[in-house]
Amino acid sequence: MIRVLLADDQALIRAGFRMLLDAADEIEVVGEAADGAEAVRLAVRTRADVVLMDIRMPGTDGLEATRRIAADDDLAGVRVLILTTYEADEYVYEALRAGASGFLVKDTDPADLVQAVRVVAAGEALLSPRITRRLIADIAARPQPRAGAYRIDALTDREREVLTLVARGRSNDDLARELHVSPLTAKTHLSRIMTKLDAHDRAQLVIAAYETGLVAPGSP
Incomplete structure (x- = not known):
């Protein structure tokens, strides 16, 4: 229940x-x-x-x-x-x-x-x-990214790629398909990113991606 x-x-x-x-x-x-x-x-x-x-x-x-x-x-x-x-x-x-x-x-x-x-x-x-x-x-109306608020520099290149896709609304299955990995591997990447950024869930990951300038509002 x-x-x-x-x-x-x-x-x-x-x-x-x-x-x-x-x-x-x-x-x-x-x-x-x-x-x-x-x-x-x-x-x-x-x-x-x-x-x-x-x-x-x-x-x-x-x-x-x-x-x-x-x-x-x-x-x-x-x-x-x-x-x-x-x-x-x-x-x-x-x-x-x-x-x-x-x-x-x-x-x-x-x-x-x-x-x-x-x-x-x-x-x-x-x-x-x-x-x-x-x-x-x-977020777009804010004068500049708040890069110091999250440890983006602690992420690997692959983890940055995953975070970018999450910020653009990709599901776990989408991540697996686009990265050519298994759903379990995609989920593992997400768990590691959440730990490094001290994020509770995907909502906070999206905020981190936009706040730090990793993803710009309006970008494809």
Whole structure:
């Protein structure tokens, strides 16, 4: 079972998500939180696989809660999927940098939300196309790459190639085909890159690639 924790300050929204997810196969809602601080406490208590996290909550918001969960080694297996009403939320970029594994707007189709939970629980990153466009636009507007923020120089040439492909949206199967390696080898490359860059998942790898200038927004 995929264990899900709901974090939203609106009880009606939590109830809707609970009905939707409890009706899905192999998904179980194990708790509800009305603010970020409670979400962190319940994440520790329930060891949920996925936290559906609203950003704008009273007290401790979803951004800070995401940061605390990602920074806790005991919660390394907990993934945060951000849900927001606003696709242009100014916290999109910071939430991903804080450790969120996915970002969706609340008008997402119910079936897509269920699938998003499964994808994030499996360790993959998930961004809606609108969110991805905003993320890249935000990075493009920055004056210069933040090369010092990531140890890109620690990567081999092959690992840089893999990171470039990941930043351009390639899946593990795509990597294997384009690099002429087995899927297991592709996955091994990804694991090594994540370790060297101290990244939690593909979302942070994409950020690292753009922030350091390895991939330029708009490049083919």
